[in-house]
Amino acid sequence: MRRRLTLAFVVVAAPAVVAPPIVGAQTSPFLPDLLYRQLVNEISGDRAFEQVRHLSHFHRTAGSRDFFAAAEYIRGAAQAAGLEDVKLVRQAWNGQAWSCRSGTAWLLEPEEVKLADYGEVAVSIADRSRTTHAAADLVNVGPGEEPRDYEGRDVKGRIVLASGALASVMREAVWKRGALGILSSLTNRPEALDAPDQVAWAQIPAEAKEVPNVKDGTQGTFAVMLSPRRARWLEKQLAAAGRPLKVKVDIEADFAEKPEQAYVEAWIRGTEVHDQQIVLTAHIQEEMTSANDDGSGCASMLEIGRALARLIKDGTLAPPRRDIRFWWVNEIASEEQLFRENPKEPRQMLLAINQDMVAARQSWGGRVQYASRLPWSSSGWCGTATRRS
Structure with missing residues (x-):
């Protein structure tokens, strides 16, 4: 992770500071060896990992209480990193700001077995599930996405066990046939x-x-998420019993009356040019255990900011000519709202570097990172830097 942070650091520092002289035998084509080594020595993958660990305490669904708690943590970390003009900005949002406080599901017979607990695995309660306190028969409907899945099955007033897409199961089981939930x-x-x-x-x-x-406008009810292994075990219990089995679901959740989102902003102010900002972005909102997407991007930006601020403060690195702007956002929606409210803002920006899922091991899952250049009709230093990197 140290190398990835260093590469991102180089892309930020090169256009923001000065064009380096051409020298031989460089580790990077953009910076002299000495400066490159100073960056490597300052940047800490351990510090970045620690930021990711802190963010994993929050189930960061967009606009939720945990989203704002994570944003506040980032605000404090950015201030501690020595960045300038740090602030948390609340924004209007037309989404649904849902928060869950607790949620459990239990099999009540033939013996009591806990099936899921929000306090143990936050994604056990599907987003937008509503407060529920219900004990009811459980019926296996297979995928539960099509009318044929319900032939010969009465699900009214019951809870269904299903493997299909939640929107389809909610439509077929709950809204059309009166099931309590999923x-x-x-x-x-x-x-x-x-x-x-x-x-x-x-x-x-x-x-x-x-x-x-x-x-x-009829409200959705709830869905409790199970692992495939746990669901398969439950299917076997139902098959062995030859009848529906009782389950109990308790959920406490709410929607904010006035949905809001937010972004955290910080700066390293340039010495000369203030209408060609270098902007770094990462998104705050995700589920609790999503360390890579995008805890890694948020942490990467905090560490890049800390290292730059530290090296500038002690005189190792010259202050940048251009402003460097840091944004930790609600993905896509924060920027869109900001630009709606401030339509001239993009004209102040030269380059944006989005730090999203930067900690993935590339050898796993066929992951590939792409660097795209501008079209030849819009040639400039950015395209040249991309081709040389």
């Missing part, structure tokens, strides 16, 4: 057994829209 074994993997103990992060639709014979 125990879901939905997986984000191509094959469920690729990760049999992984609990998927998912969300239910907040309300019905254009569902036949269902009033638009």
Whole structure:
């Protein structure tokens, strides 16, 4: 991770400071060897990892209490890093700011077994699930996405066990047939057994829209997420019993009356040029255990900012000519809202570098990082830097 942070650091520092002289035998084509080594010696992958560890305490669904707690943590960390003009900016948002306080699901018979607990695995409660306190029969409906999955099965007033997409199961089981809610074994993997103990992060639709014979605006209820292995065990219990089994679901959750989002902003002010900002971005919102997406980007930016500020303060690195601007955001929506409110803002920006999922081991899962250049009609230093990197 130290090398990746250094490469990102070089891309930020090169245009922001000065064009280096051409020298031989450089480790980087952009910086003299001495400066490159000074950067390597200052940047700490351990510090970045520690930031990721702190962020993993928060289930950072967009606009939630934990999202704002994570944003406040980043604000404090940016200040501690020595960055300038640090602030947390609340923004209007047309999304659904949902927060969960607690949630459990239990199998009550033939013996009591805990199936899921939000306090243990936050993604166990699907986003947008509503407060629920229910004990009811559990019925296995297979995928639960099509009418044929319900042939010969009465699900009204019951909870369904399903593996299909939550929006489809909510439509067919809850809104059209009166089920109370869902125990879901939905997986984000191509094959469920690729990760049999992984609990998927998912969300239910907040309300019905254009569902036949269902009033638009009818609220969604809940979904409790199970790993494929746990769901398979539950299917076997149902098959052995030959009848529905009782389960109990308790969820405490709420939606903010006035949804908001936020971004954290910080600066390293340039000495000369103030209308060609170098902007670094990373997004705050994700589920609690999402260290790579995008805890890694948030941490990378904090460490880049800290190292730059430290080297500038002690005189190792000259202050940048251009402003360097740091944004930790609600992905995409924060920038869109900022530009709607300040349409001239993009004209002050020369380059944006988005730090998203920068800690993945490239050899796992066929991951590839791409560097895209500008079209030849928009040639400039950025395209040259991309081709040489």
